Amino acid sequence: MRILLVEDDEALALGLTRNLERQGWQVDRLADGRQAMAKGLVEQYDVCVLDLGLPGADGMTVLREWRSQGAAQPVLVLTARDTSHDRVAGLDAGADDYLVKPFDPPELAARLRALKRRSEGRTSETLRLGRLRMDLAHRELFLDDEPFYLSPREFALTEMLMQRAGRVLNKEAIVAKLSSWESDFSENSVEVYVHRLRKRLAPCGLAIRTVRGFGYVMELDAPAAQSQPA
Known part of the structure; x- marks a missing residue:
């Protein structure tokens, strides 16, 4: 935020x-x-x-x-x-x-x-997508019931993607939300963080898909999700 x-x-x-x-x-x-x-x-x-x-x-x-x-x-x-x-x-x-x-x-x-x-039209402090659950009030992330740790900026980017799961999140919006006057955050930075998150979230059965010229979409990766234990 x-x-x-x-x-x-x-x-x-x-x-x-x-x-x-x-x-x-x-x-x-x-x-x-x-x-x-x-x-x-x-x-x-x-x-x-x-x-x-x-x-x-x-x-x-x-x-x-x-x-x-x-x-x-x-x-x-x-x-x-x-x-x-x-x-x-x-x-x-x-x-x-x-x-x-x-x-x-x-x-x-x-x-x-x-x-x-x-x-945002939400009534809950919890975001869920597949096996991933985000507690916004306590700034905590869980894979099933186990804590799943991310850096503050990785967490913030994951929050934005989960809030728009299945819809495109453009780079400009990410830069605007994750920048501050003391800490610049460029479109190149977005690409670096998305690359990191892809690796981190792949075991969770989630994928971050690039929509060329527009931005990114977080969605369930069905084959990966099916390979994980219930």
């Missing part, structure tokens, strides 16, 4: 970034409202965490501009303003959720997962 975190409290932003990155998410961090306004309109994010008290432009102005320009990414407003009037104003401006400071980081993470789940 790629997240835009807009928070001008440096200590809080750094702590949140580290917490979210430990869960394998890509986090881009900004502290200025005007910069956030522009980035939210040109970059692709799974969810945005937006403080209201920002320099440059306040969070409410940023949110209204995003929505007026058609930016549809889920937005969680993060603020110390805790009155009913403030919450109603934030939700009416286009926020999808509202979390008041101080808060517990695990609650923030759970809310972000829920926003992403709703945006």
Whole structure:
């Protein structure tokens, strides 16, 4: 999951970034409202965490501009303003959720997962394909009932492919989701990671098929699946 975190409290932003990155998410961090306004309109994010008290432009102005320009990414407003009037104003401006400071980081993470789940039309925190099961809440992967370990980026790519199982996932979407400002991720990187995953997932009865000029499709590899024990 790629997240835009807009928070001008440096200590809080750094702590949140580290917490979210430990869960394998890509986090881009900004502290200025005007910069956030522009980035939210040109970059692709799974969810945005937006403080209201920002320099440059306040969070409410940023949110209204995003929505007026058609930016549809889920937005969680993060603020110390805790009155009913403030919450109603934030939700009416286009926020999808509202979390008041101080808060517990695990609650923030759970809310972000829920926003992403709703945006994808899912009701479960579990993805399944063949013998592979992915627990999105705990960032764990299982082959049958045994843990199956992948690197954070391999896990993120597998998640994207499982979410679109049987449908094409294009390279541009992979680059957009797995890149961050501090860590570039090119189309050549995609090819390297897909090559790795093909080898890792072959024993699971899964195949990653290249659709030339478009991208990749994850699907059941029937012969391999039949050769595995039930």
